[in-house]
Amino acid sequence: xxxxxxxxxxxxxxxxxxxxxxxxxxxxxxxxxxxxxxxxxxxxxxxxxxxxxxxxxxxxxxxxxxxxxxxxxxxxxxxxxxxxxxxxxxxxxxxxxxxxxxxxxxxxxxxxxxxx
Numbered sequence: 615x616x617x618x619x620x621x622x623x624x625x626x627x628x629x630x631x632x633x634x635x636x637x638x639x640x641x642x643x644x645x646x647x648x649x650x651x652x653x654x655x656x657x658x659x660x661x662x663x664x665x666x667x668x669x670x671x672x673x674x675x676x677x678x679x680x681x682x683x684x685x686x687x688x689x690x691x692x693x694x695x696x697x698x699x700x701x702x703x704x705x706x707x708x709x710x711x712x713x714x715x716x717x718x719x720x721x722x723x724x725x726x727x728x729x730x
Contacts, residue, residue, distance in 0.1 A: 634718035649712045650719040657726040
């Protein structure tokens with residue numbers, strides 16, 4: 615939840631985009647915007663795969679968690695991480711995820727990877 619000027623906001627991704635637009639952490643360039651949204655989507659996909667393995671509310675038993683963990687580490691995560699790595703390598707400025715300044719992709723990448 616976020617309170618801004620007396621108004622409450624919810625949903626992490628919506629808040630991230632709201633703050634990105636408000637404080638100019640989203641570029642106007644459509645190609646850069648696409649790259650940011652692709653990274654956010656890929657991170658969300660990864661998190662959705664990991665969450666059932668770490669959540670105390672997971673419906674999976676330990677055997678199912680272990681099978682899913684093995685598949686995630688060997689098959690699914692490498693594909694998603696390579697996709698992110700490719701975008702990172704394409705960026706000419708190595709200090710930021712996309713472009714030459716902080717964007718919401720920088721914040722999201724740091725946050726989501728710390729959870730995984």
